Every structure is written in C-alpha cells, then in structure tokens.
Amino acid sequence: MEQRARGVGKCAADHLGSFGYPTRPAECYGFCSQCGGSMVWDCPSCHATLPDDPDELKLAHFCRECGSPYFEAAERAAEPCEEPALRIISGRAGPAEAADRAG
Ligand SMILES: [Zn+2]
Numbered sequence: 001m002e003q004r005a006r007g008v009g010k011c012a013a014d015h016l017g018s019f020g021y022p023t024r025p026a027e028c029y030g031f032c033s034q035c036g037g038s039m040v041w042d043c044p045s046c047h048a049t050l051p052d053d054p055d056e057l058k059l060a061h062f063c064r065e066c067g068s069p070y071f072e073a074a075e076r077a078a079e080p081c082e083e084p085a086l087r088i089i090s091g092r093a094g095p096a097e098a099a100d101r102a103g
C-alpha cells in the first residue's frame with residue numbers, strides 16, 4: 001500500500017504548490033492561495049504525477065505520460081485530489097510479453 005505522502009501541484013496560472021513537505025500543508029488542497037484557481041496534483045486523465053522539478057513544473061501544462069492537458073478537466077469539475085485506490089505505475093517497466101513459442 002503506497003500512499004502519496006507528499007507531492008507537487010499547480011494552478012492554471014502557473015502558481016506552484018506542494019504538500020507534505022515540512023512547511024507545507026499535510027494534504028493537497030483544492031484551490032490556489034494566490035489566484036483561487038483549481039489546483040491540479042496529478043494528471044486528470046492518467047493520474048501521473050506532475051514534474052517534481054520546479055522549473056519544469058512551472059512550465060508544464062500537459063501530462064508527460066499521456067499528453068492530456070492538466071487544466072481542461074479541472075475547470076469543469078474541480079475535485080481536490082482523491083487518492084486513487086490503486087496507483088498503477090506503468091509505462092516504465094513495460095509489459096514483457098515474450099511470445100513463448102514452443103515448437
Ligand atoms: Zn494560482
């Protein structure tokens with residue numbers, strides 16, 4: 001069971017946020033403290049995390065894993081991050097579908 005203890009996020013106006021770090025809120029929050037926009041903590045489509053690197057995070061508007069825009073869905077339904085029951089870390093290891101041909 002792996003629960004995300006901390007993470008980074010941003011709003012549509014490129015204000016960065018984080019939670020779980022020593023001086024930060026313990027949990028992710030729904031709205032940006034600087035502009036009131038909805039915060040995004042992971043990809044609305046595939047739930048990949050946002051870039052940890054602040055420079056990259058500030059510029060990121062699309063998911064690196066699936067290419068979905070971070071903020072399109074967030075504007076329709078602002079949902080503070082509900083921890084997905086199952087976080088499937090995929091795409092890295094790659095399914096080794098070795099065609100085992102006996103014959
Ligand atoms: Zn903001």
Ligand SMILES: [Zn+2]
Nearest residue numbers: 043046063066
């Ligand atoms: Zn994605």
